[in-house]
Amino acid sequence: MEEQKVHFNIPPFHPKAFGYMEDAVARQKICGDGFYTGKCTEWMKARTKAAGALLTTSCTHALELAALLSGIGPGDEVIMPSYTFVSTADAFVLRGAEAVFVDIRKDTMNLDETLIEDAVTSRTKAIAAVHYAGVSCEMDKICQIAEKYQLKVIEDAAQAMMCTYHGRLLGTSGITAVTASMKRKITVWEKAAQFF
Ligand SMILES: Cc1ncc(COP(=O)(O)O)c(C=O)c1O
Structure with a gap:
C-alpha cells in the first residue's frame, strides 16, 4: 500500500489560487462582499443546503x-x-453571559452529552457544541436536550468544515459558526480553487 503522509500545520495551497487573487485585484475590490465572496457564498449554500451562508x-x-x-x-448562561x-x-462572555463549562468525553474530546442536562438552569439560553478535530458531537442527543429546555444550539465547526454526523454536514443543526484556516483540515484557498 502506498504510504500516505498527513502534513501537520502545512496548509494545502492550490496553484490556481494565485490567479484568483490577481483577478480579485483586477476587479478592484479586494475587501469583503466582492465577486469571490459571492462565489464562495453560493458554493457554501449549495453544498450545505443551509438556508443562508455569510462569509x-x-x-x-x-x-x-x-x-x-x-x-x-x-444573566444568560451558555453551556459549552x-x-x-x-x-x-469569548463570544458569549462579551455579551455579558456566563460560560458554563461541561466536561468532555475521553474518546472524542467533545462535550459529554450525558452531563449536559445537569448543567441546565433557568438561565441557560444555549448550548455551544464544538466539533473537535473534525469529530462530531452527539448532535441528536444535544438537539433533544435543546428542544426539551427550549435552548438554542450553536455549532462551532471551526475544525469540522464539511465533516458529517449521520450523513448530515456538521454545522447544519443549529446556528453555526464555521471557519477554515491554516490550522484546520482545509484552507479557504483550497476549497475556493476546487470550485471555480
Ligand atoms: C474550536 C475553535 N473555535 C473557534 C476558533 C476561532 O477561529 P478563528 O481563528 O478563525 O477565529 C478556533 C481556532 O482555532 C477553534 O479551534
Whole structure:
C-alpha cells in the first residue's frame, strides 16, 4: 500500500489560487462582499443546503455574530465544553453571559452529552457544541436536550468544515459558526480553487 503522509500545520495551497487573487485585484475590490465572496457564498449554500451562508473573516467573528443573533445577554448562561478554543467562550462572555463549562468525553474530546442536562438552569439560553478535530458531537442527543429546555444550539465547526454526523454536514443543526484556516483540515484557498 502506498504510504500516505498527513502534513501537520502545512496548509494545502492550490496553484490556481494565485490567479484568483490577481483577478480579485483586477476587479478592484479586494475587501469583503466582492465577486469571490459571492462565489464562495453560493458554493457554501449549495453544498450545505443551509438556508443562508455569510462569509466572515474568522470563526471568532462568526461566533460573535451567532451570539448576537441568539440574543444572548447579561444573566444568560451558555453551556459549552471545558476544552475548546477561547473564542467559543469569548463570544458569549462579551455579551455579558456566563460560560458554563461541561466536561468532555475521553474518546472524542467533545462535550459529554450525558452531563449536559445537569448543567441546565433557568438561565441557560444555549448550548455551544464544538466539533473537535473534525469529530462530531452527539448532535441528536444535544438537539433533544435543546428542544426539551427550549435552548438554542450553536455549532462551532471551526475544525469540522464539511465533516458529517449521520450523513448530515456538521454545522447544519443549529446556528453555526464555521471557519477554515491554516490550522484546520482545509484552507479557504483550497476549497475556493476546487470550485471555480
Ligand atoms: C474550536 C475553535 N473555535 C473557534 C476558533 C476561532 O477561529 P478563528 O481563528 O478563525 O477565529 C478556533 C481556532 O482555532 C477553534 O479551534
